[in-house]
Amino acid sequence: MSNQKETLVQVRDLSVTYHTRLGPLSAVDHVSFDIYKGEILGVVGESGCGKSTMGKALMRLIMPPGEISSGHIIFDGEDVMQYDQKQLRDFRGRRISMIFQDPMTSLNPVQRVDEHLIEAIQVHEPQTPVEAALRRARTLIEKLGIQKERLRDYPHQLSGGMRQRVMIGLGLVLNADLIVADEATTSLDVIVEAKLLDEFKKLRDEFNLTILMITHNIALIAQIADRIMVMYAGQVAEIGDVTEVFDHPRHPYTEGLLRSVPNIELDEREELYKMGGEPPNLSRPPAGCRFHPRCAQAMPICAQREPELTEISPGRFVHCWLYQDHPQEVAHA
Template identity: 55%
Template sequence: MATILEIEDLSVHFPINIGTVQAVQDVNLRLEQGEVMGLVGESGCGKSTLGFSIVRLLRPPGKIVKGRILYHGQDIVQMSQKEILSLRGRKIAMIFQDPLTSLNPLFRIDRQFIETLFTHERGLDKKTAFRRAEKMLESLGISPERLSEYPHQMSGGMRQRIMIGMGLILNSDLLIADEPTTALDVIVEAQFLDLLNDLRRQYNLTIILITHNLGNVAQLADRITVMYGGTIAEVGQANTIFEDPLHPYTQGLLSSIPNIKLDQPKLKTMPGSPPDLVDPPSGCVFHPRCPYDKEICRVQKPETFTEDGRLVSCWLYG
């Protein structure tokens, strides 16, 4: 399998008045074509920031300060504004948390589709563009007549499918889905994840599924990346991570999922709270909350070790 995306030593900082938020710190990640990568972690761990930096849509003052993002071998970090614009929507699609607010309420659906097509394919005639939009809707299970409607006339699930449609109509091969089901109810969510699974085969799509919902990830992802405090804790095959988590943070995360089959008198929790990324802990960012906290963890950042075919950043495996 070919590598589609390779992130090397990526650091993203947000300079604010009280200091610098180190939202993403020295992240390395490699994605193979056609796989679904689940990117999980708690709020503020940098998973969304990582997603946004891949299309260079960081909100100011956010900035990529270090590293490379190679998409098919081309470095996105070094691209000019024009080059990145031609990548967005045409090669890399992105969908967001809230489908209800992700479509411009004042423009009809067909207009938003056609605008996307015209942006990337100059000289396309309107009829062809319209046909393509119709076809896309059909393949998403929405009646093509609904193209002439406004976003407010559609349900949340439909709007999220339309968002995907706009991303895929130009045959993007990478989809970044930033918590795509958070705003949907459970049934629509299940349907939507099924759809993602179908689309992925149909389009040979590589998907980065950013979420804090471990259930979503279990259903769809081939591999999982666990992030903590702006760094990657662990990367590995989905089933192995669920069965046998290596990193203490992953262990804590998984054991805090309530299990209906076990008779637990109390919810298991992880002690402590997420790190302050303006002034992160020395050494391993997780050490203040880690049950296996060692001397070296406090002074030196953990290297990434390969253990059992998985990558884990923890001194336990050094």
């Protein structure tokens, strides 16, 4: 990424709380980050770290018993949190669109592929006649490598890879500015996955798309993303340029995460690193830094106070006491 980064989305202090029977569960906790125009931002973390919830929250798709309990989402200068239902409908699909985890269940089983695409177009552009919408759908779907004859098919008649491409097509058909791809390629085999990642990159270059790539697959992020955001237990652990984070992880969690990726150069006698402990129960998160019970470098302060997300070098944010001044009173105690 060059220097003239233009911000598309500013997320500030975003929290999502689920009201469960066991009490409130903070799935996303005071998350702040920016998304720049034309970039691919990778979001990684273990299952249940809140990355999917965060993605949905960007579209205000959190349904009861969950709610966005605090924060702002500034999209192209407008606060999405202030939108009413009608503005929200217009925003979803047209400005921001989402490619879902499971292509097998994310299409309506009794609706043909072309009906999906035409509906998406006509909901947002009621003046577009069906034929024009169909033409657009056809062009797009062919660009994604599906023959236009398949438009007449029902979802169950398509292979997993094709369905995922249809999902991507649905994400692209309205030329949304931001695509949230939530484990978009996880359910596919590696060959199809590699092809689609290539397509993502091409689409980004061609349409100047901005993509938020949510995945638990770090290797995938390394291939495709410009920047990376590591999440842990509903919080941001680290944000930075992808090569910088991979070469010099700052947060102990990022470090552990990178060390647990199998590597071809790994010595046979050396065992793959396994991070100790488990992610915390988010209805009762640990005091202080949420990672401290699993952290090898934990200090006394880590159990008492939560660190701030600090910019340690331009564009590099870390949420860890190792990289910030400790408050005096705690240091003396």
